[in-house]
Amino acid sequence: MPENELVKGLGLDEYQYGFVDDEAHVFRTRPGLDEDIVRQISKHKDEPEWMLEFRLKALKIYERKPMPTWGGDLSDLEATLDEIYFYVKPQDHMERSWDDVPDTIKTTFERLGIPDAEQKLLAGVGAQYESEMVYHSLKEEWSSQGVIFDSIEDGLKNHPELFREHFATIIPAADNKFAALNSAVWSGGSFVYVPRGVELKTPLQAYFRVNQERMGQFERTLIIIDEGAQAHYIEGCTAPVYSTESFHSGVIEIVLKKDARFRYTTIQNWSNNMYNLVTQRAVVNENATMEWLDGNLGSKLTMKYPSCYLMGEGAHGEIMSIAYASDGQHQDTGGKVVHVAPNTTSSIISKSISKGHGRSSYRGLCKVYEGAINARSNVECDALLIDETSRTDTYPYIEIEEKRSSVGHEATVSRVGDAQLFYLMSRGLTQEEAMALIVRGFIEPIAKELPLEYAVELNRLIELEMEGSVG
């Protein structure tokens, strides 16, 4: 394939997931964005009128809102957005069985190990290829329990009341510029509903990848965990290496009803031309527990701050994140916890690694509203610098209106030291192996929370990244 040759020529071939398959899309809008394109998307998806209106309103908000001036450097983004395709549809209809999935798409999945994982662990797969679900299966026992794990489009079609009751209530279109953009052009993503009292033992997984040059990906996910229900949702993605800019802006909305437990795990390993600007937020009601486990690798710029709004008494929110910034990359990540009700608790653990000229920033907010008596929050952010040129910053915002609460914040910065490297090398490890071991040790407290195959993949990526890291 010529693209593969190109990738090789750039010397990027050690990035093992940086391959490109022949594109199999059947419909796409022209590059750029205006009202006409939004109407086309909605029409193509055969949406109800209210959704079209929602999209058009969101588009206006998007056009009105200025580019954020905080966080990362977005100065090149405007030009990028004029060139991307806001909607690409790979296939006409949803696939139910693996046999029906087109070969080119299968090849991509096989290289990512999807069919394997499917056999072993996956119960339901919502795999997103380009902008839409192409493959989706759900274990029978789950259907019988009333669990819904659909593409977001099918969620809207098949469960209109449930969908409309929650959609855009957690993250309204006006929340921020990119939430508005996503609201206008969203396509693909998952719709999940776990009914009252149902405890899912195996995780729900959606594995997707962006696979078209200059393509924007605007997935939208809505997850509702009903009273006392428990589930774990896993999403991971890798993207091919391209030379032109790419853009990803997702919106993830989660509602946890009373006593629910939910974990959302994601590892994103974007190619290093990607703007990754994601809004993800959970509303956590009485005695419910929400956990975000968030890994950000790759991309040109990631701005992502998973949030927990602790609305009910006794609600608990946890945010664990790993960020890895290499040359030319900026990871601006962190988390937000908002304590609204009494006896709510939260913790943020953030680990970042910066290599070469990479930069990682921790940006976090802990807000305690008046009346959130006995709210307790603890924030810990640790940064590891690999080289003299690597950079890290910390922007912790703490706003406390309730005196009867306690908030702790702890931040460390360390550099991989000669002493550590020498110690490991004196046992026979090469400098690269020593470096990889130190980095793996650094992220271990979070990596151990990951599902095994993700932890393995993360370790492998770190080893690849550490190759040639020492000169």
Added chain:
Amino acid sequence: MSDTPILTITGLRAKVADEDLDILKGVDLELQPGEIHAIMGPNGSGKSTLAKVLAGHPEYEVTGGEVTFNGASLLDLEPNERALAGLFLAFQYPVEVPGVSIANFLRTALQARLEDGEEVDLFDFQDELIDRMKLLDMEPAFAERPVNDGFSGGEKKRNEILQMAVLRPSLALMDETDSGLDIDALQIVARGVNTLRDENPEMTILLITHYQRLLNFIKPDVVHVMVGGRIVRSGGPEVALELEEQGYADWKDQEVVTA
């Protein structure tokens, strides 16, 4: 024992990389396979520097002399290549590696000794590790703790000997392994070292210590006195006893005279 020395040091000079003055000012030393040598000397005499230079510590720069290890030049090798060639340094101040378990670390170190495509057998490794830990009176759970992270001084030293026991070097440099150990821990460490030597009589040991105490448990064949970056005297175990009685004062005077 063969007549070919395992380690030959000739006129070795070295300094801290960004400083001017040599710390080692011409060290000569020869170790035959299976021998135990002890180097004693006051603080600042260069004993630990010698150990670190032999292991290839990047903080030091060799300014003269040669070192031959198993017939090949040692100084051209990277620290990891020296380790793979059979050299081991038990650190005076072992370094903490948070998040990396001892078991994982040692498995990675053993893996580094294998050819490409070969893998450490996990079950064999587990058996071996437990066996080696018994030798040093360690609980199996110890192997799951992160390397030296939050260890007491004694635990760190024992961890060094555990690594030595697993990696089975042909030449072990033990840099003040006895410091910070109480008498019980010292005996455990000594017993471990002696067992390793019983298993492999060819294993050569260079002990670096301030005190005679360790030498009661690990019997040296040769004792060297190092003062001012040079070996100023070599002899049998009796040298250590003399030092214990008289201290280093005489040697220091001599250094002033020769300086």
